[in-house]
Amino acid sequence: MKIADVLAQGAVPVVAILRGVETHEVVAIGEALVEAGVRLIEVPFNSPDPAGSIAALSAALEDRAAIGGGTVISTGLAEDLAGAGGTFMVSPNTDHAVITHSLALGMDVLPGFLTPTEAFAAVSAGARDLKLFPGSVLGASYVKAILDVLPRETRVWAVGGVGPANIAEYRKAGVFGIGVGGSLYKPGDTPAQVGEKARALVAAWAASEG
Numbered sequence: 001m002k003i004a005d006v007l008a009q010g011a012v013p014v015v016a017i018l019r020g021v022e023t024h025e026v027v028a029i030g031e032a033l034v035e036a037g038v039r040l041i042e043v044p045f046n047s048p049d050p051a052g053s054i055a056a057l058s059a060a061l062e063d064r065a066a067i068g069g070g071t072v073i074s075t076g077l078a079e080d081l082a083g084a085g086g087t088f089m090v091s092p093n094t095d096h097a098v099i100t101h102s103l104a105l106g107m108d109v110l111p112g113f114l115t116p117t118e119a120f121a122a123v124s125a126g127a128r129d130l131k132l133f134p135g136s137v138l139g140a141s142y143v144k145a146i147l148d149v150l151p152r153e154t155r156v157w158a159v160g161g162v163g164p165a166n167i168a169e170y171r172k173a174g175v176f177g178i179g180v181g182g183s184l185y186k187p188g189d190t191p192a193q194v195g196e197k198a199r200a201l202v203a204a205w206a207a208s209e210g
Contacts, residue, residue: 001062001063001064001065001066001087002066002087002088002108003040003066003087003088003108003129004108005066006039006040006065006066009039011037011038011039011040012037012038012177012202012205012206013040013157013176013177013178014038014040014177014178014179014180014201014202014205015040015041015042015068015090015110015157015159015177015178015179015180016033016038016040016041016042016179016180016184016185016194016198017042017044017070017159017179017180017181017184017185018041018042018043018044018047018053018185019044019046019047019070019181019182019185020044020047020048020186020187021043021047021048021053021185021187022048022049022053022187023048023049023052023053023056025191026043026053026056026057027056027057027060027061028191029185029189029191029194030057030060030061030065030067031060031061031191032191032192032194032195032198033065033194033195033198034061034064034065035195036195036196036198036199036201036202037198037199037202038184038198038201038202039064039065039066040065040066040068040088040177041057041061041065041066041067041068042067042068042069042070042088042090042179043057043067043068043069043070044069044070044071044090045069045070045071045072045073045077045080045081046071050069050080050084051080051081051083051084052084054067054068054069054081054084054085054086055084055085058084058085058086058087059085062085066087066088066108067085067086067087067088068081068086068087068088068089068090068107068108068110069081069084069086069088069089069090070090070091070092071090071091071092072089072090072091072098072102073091073092073093073095073098074098075097075098075101077098078098078101078102078105078107079101079105081102081107082102082105082106082107086107087106087107087108088107088108088109088110089102089107089108089109089110090109090110090111090112090131090179091109091110091111091112091131092112092133093111093112093113093118094111094112094113094118094119094121094122094125095111096121096124096125098111099111099122099125099126099127100125100126103126108129109126109127109129110127110129110130110131110157110179111125111127111130111131112130112131112132112133112159113130113131113132113133114132114133114134114137114138116146116149119146119150119154120150123150123151123154128153128154128155129154129155129156129157129176129177130150130154130155130156130157131156131157131158131159131179132146132156132157132158132159132175133159133160134159134160134161135158135159135160135161135162135170135178136160136161136162137160137161140158140166140169140170140172140173140175141173143156143158143170143173143174143175144173144174147173147174155176155177156174156175156176157175157176157177157178157179158170158175158177158178158179159178159179159180159181160179160181162175162178162179162180163180163183163184163201163204164200164201164203164204165204167201167204167205167208168204168207168208171205171208171209180201183197184197184198184201185197
């Protein structure tokens with residue numbers, strides 16, 4: 001599934017970042033996330049066997065979640081991601097070649113940016129969704145300022161330091177979605193623990209609406 005497919009089914013625009021996840025546990029954790037309402041799942045490429053984990057999630061959750069890869073910093077990793085069944089690419093930076101190659105492979109892209117220059121470079125490469133990273137460094141007020149100058153159709157996702165305690169602040173500033181890593185999953189967490197934290201995150205998102 002692509003991101004748009006998941007959102008069209010009413011899922012919240014929250015990406016679970018499973019940095020450090022092991023392939024043998026990833027499906028159970030993915031099932032817990034989906035059951036809790038988090039249906040966008042990213043496995044960073046600096047995790048153990050990321051392609052194996054992405055392939056396992058894609059096979060198990062293909063009609064219930066969008067599975068992507070993070071820390072995609074080369075066109076080779078983009079190819080590995082697409083080959084494993086991933087449908088969206090997340091990067092910590094703005095790399096024109098990685099963005100355009102990922103789009104050519106049929107994937108959604110969420111390139112990382114911090115400055116206006118990086119944001120416009122990503123838009124120029126074809127990105128509609130941008131990942132503000134690290135999101136907490138400049139705060140929610142920065143989101144509002146950057147959205148004032150970006151093309152109207154651009155969607156900003158805040159990643160890094162965003163969670164239940166400040167979701168409402170970021171949504172008010174105009175973020176479209178968020179990505180959550182260490183406060184949602186840390187290596188060693190059980191599926192039950194991840195599910196509990198995911199439910200709290202979804203509840204906070206719902207409470208911040210309106």
